[in-house]
């Protein structure tokens with residue numbers, strides 16, 4: 001669940017997810033979300 005930074009709509013399902021794993025740090029799953037309300041794409045960390 002992520003919130004659109006433009007209009008505040010909550011988007012449940014990411015269009016795409018991938019894992020960022022910087023060296024020496026915890027891997028983070030990042031999702032690409034598309035807002036169904038205003039059409040904006042945004043990225044947000046996905047909590048598992």
Ligand SMILES: [Zn+2]
Pocket residue numbers: 004005006007008009035036037038039040
């Ligand atoms: Zn939006």
